[in-house]
Amino acid sequence: MFTTTLTPTETPFQSVAWKFNFSETIIVSTNVANNTGPEYEGRITFFPSTGSLEFRSLTLNDIGDYSVSIIQADGTNPVGRTTLEIHGEQILKSNNxxxxxxSVSLSCSASGSPTSFLWLNGSSEVTASDRVQLTDGGSSLTIINVTRSDQGPFRCCAFNPFSNGTSDPLNLSISYGPENINLILSPSQGYFAVGSDISLNCSVGSRPPAQFNWYLNGDELPDTGSELRLVNVQMSQSGNYSCQAYNNKTLRSQTSQPSAITVLVSDWLLPYGVRTMPPYPIVQPVM
Known part of the structure; x- marks a missing residue:
């Protein structure tokens, strides 16, 4: 906002002319009409009572000298000039x-002086706390012992007396887990006949996605991946199965509770509630 020191009068000014770098016309206002330069259409608001001028949507191309010449009703011709500096922002990026x-430090820089800064995490203002430090007049943000809620997007807002600007968003990549591991057996009965097909699925919260290993009675199996399929299962495959998730960024692992699988030689030997067919009748000789 370019504000003049003139006091509004009952008689309007004969003319007001604003120029950029003393040559490019921004606006010329007379008693008859207002003529705005094509580069400034939709970007300025002119206040005829004082000759003041408001700018919007500033860019680095607007840096420079501004001058105003006003002819008042009594013929006097006050003039003024000012220099505009635009503050640009830059965030120091951190990842992994x-x-x-x-811990992570973000730095926001802006040209010109004086300046003030505001940090946003999403739509919320970032304020100082036990984990959060704001230093260097608010231009530096340090977060200690980051959590997944610190992923952003972070934006830095810089202000000066003439304008303000907001940086592009920055998202932090924060690795976590594995956690909340869960092993699901399908079908879920735990007793199976020889030749059955069984599926075990391991799920876990992890960023990046976890790597999986499988164990039978504590011995590591060659299978990897989040699913273990047992096809045409045999009695020798009975035992306690467990999965282990490993995150190669956090270097942490988590192991599931074991899931017991019992393989029986014949379907009719299974507990009655999980039989797939009725048992064969037993014929005894008559004495």
């Missing part, structure tokens, strides 16, 4: 952070 063990 591990939850609860890493």
């Amino acid at each position: 952070l591990v939850e609860f063990s890493a």
